[in-house]
Amino acid sequence: MICGFDQEAEFRFSCIAVDLEHGGALTTRYLGHGDEIAAFSTSSGDPNVFVTGCWDGYARLFDVRVPLPTMTFNVGRNGGECSGVALAYPDGIPTLFTGATRQQEVRLWDIRARSTVYDLSTGNTGVTSLAWDGAHDTLYAATECNYLDRSGNFHDYRHAKVPAFMLREERRANRD
Secondary structure (H helix, E strand, O other): OEEEEOOOOOOOOEEEEEEHHHOOEEEEEEOOOOOOEEEEEEOOOOOOEEEEEEOOOEEEEEEOOOOOOOEEEEOOOOOOOOOEEEEEOHHHOOEEEEEEOOOOEEEEEEOOOOEEEEEEEOOOOEEEEEEEEOOOOEEEEEEEOOOEOOOOOEOOOOOOOOOHHHHHHHHHHHHO
16 A cells, blocks of 8 residues: 655655555655645556655656656646646556646646646636546546635636627627
């Protein structure tokens, strides 16, 4: 089992592998995180690999046989965070989905090319978690709207400034 630590000074900002069959003995400590770990993901496509998403804005790909990340992805450009990760192998292609609350986006990375393939907006909602359904090649994103309180009232929400000519065209189309 892989666990993230954020409180104890000795293991601060790291994750560890624990052997449950031997009384919870620590087997490996994975290093390289700059803040608390927000998300984990594994895949049946490669059982020796896992990914972490971290509040420092990076997703890190680990091989269980190596204590340092084999790849690091800059998800939270400009001071954001990486609140969700999902490792996937559609048609055998290693891909990584990352989500960010502040940037309100989901990004698809090609692991082989180490680059972004798609940058998808989540429509004024921040990503809190991601899950990949390999049987149906479907990504699920849990999101929340930071501009809406529990009572349904909006706050700190910037309304769209629609140009006047577009409003006139919309009224004309509605009359027809």
